[in-house]
Amino acid sequence: MLWQGKSVRKATGGRYHASRGKKRFEIGRSPADTIIGITRVKTIRVTGGNTKVRALRCEFANVSDKKTGKVQKVKINSVAENVANPNYARRSLMTKGAIITTELGKAQIVSRPGQDGVINAILIE
Numbered sequence: 001m002l003w004q005g006k007s008v009r010k011a012t013g014g015r016y017h018a019s020r021g022k023k024r025f026e027i028g029r030s031p032a033d034t035i036i037g038i039t040r041v042k043t044i045r046v047t048g049g050n051t052k053v054r055a056l057r058c059e060f061a062n063v064s065d066k067k068t069g070k071v072q073k074v075k076i077n078s079v080a081e082n083v084a085n086p087n088y089a090r091r092s093l094m095t096k097g098a099i100i101t102t103e104l105g106k107a108q109i110v111s112r113p114g115q116d117g118v119i120n121a122i123l124i125e
Contacts, residue, residue, distance in 0.1 A: 108122050
């Protein structure tokens with residue numbers, strides 16, 4: 001996991017002297033790394049007793065067509081590109097902003113699969 005607290009170093013290279021140690025709420029979790037496959041989700045508990053649903057694998061996407069305003073559930077064929085990281089497209093990882101190819105054509109993911117557990121996308125031409 002990754003500690004997501006404040007840096008020990010200043011922008012000048014000087015050192016901050018911590019007033020306290022690391023806290024449990026400052027650690028991160030490993031990424032969901034959502035891939036194409038038979039849908040598999042995982043529910044995790046987060047701060048305040050709330051829950052997040054992580055999509056580990058996803059087979060279908062809810063694709064919206066701006067012109068007609070209709071939403072269809074379609075099968076995901078592949079990940080065309082991912083602006084978050086070029087390696088993600090090679091590994092077929094889906095994150096927000098990734099462009100996927102579907103049965104209707106190319107679509108851009110607008111939801112966060114690792115946080116929401118579903119893939120919502122907008123059709124692009």
